[in-house]
Amino acid sequence: MIDTKIIKQSMKCGCPKCGTPNVFPHKLTLDVITECASCGLNVRNQDSGDGPAVFLTFILGFLLTPMALILDNMFVVPLWAHAIIWTFAAIGCCIIMMQPLKAYVMALNYKHRGETHGV
Numbered sequence: 001m002i003d004t005k006i007i008k009q010s011m012k013c014g015c016p017k018c019g020t021p022n023v024f025p026h027k028l029t030l031d032v033i034t035e036c037a038s039c040g041l042n043v044r045n046q047d048s049g050d051g052p053a054v055f056l057t058f059i060l061g062f063l064l065t066p067m068a069l070i071l072d073n074m075f076v077v078p079l080w081a082h083a084i085i086w087t088f089a090a091i092g093c094c095i096i097m098m099q100p101l102k103a104y105v106m107a108l109n110y111k112h113r114g115e116t117h118g119v
């Protein structure tokens with residue numbers, strides 16, 4: 001069953017334990033803070049591994065590939081234009097979605113394994 005509380009706190013890149021945003025000190029990196037200022041959880045121990053990248057690969061593959069095919073059927077788009085459009089679309093989606101997905105996987109890790117799971 002999908003936990004909507006975890007999804008909502010992950011969209012804000014919140015702490016896996018208390019939901020206080022933001023566990024990422026920088027907007028374009030995946031480095032996390034060492035300790036949550038509110039609850040004291042060691043956020044670095046919530047290892048997400050390759051999970052966010054795998055989720056993002058599947059999500060973007062299933063979203064962008066049909067969109068490229070639909071665009072190609074509706075309009076005459078040269079191959080070089082497809083390369084430019086979908087490269088920037090994929091990079092933009094990765095930048096937007098990677099931190100919330102990492103926060104989601106860390107929150108799932110915290111929910112099912114607790115805070116004692118260390119690296």
Ligand SMILES: [Zn+2]
Nearest residue numbers: 015018036039
């Ligand atoms: Zn916290």
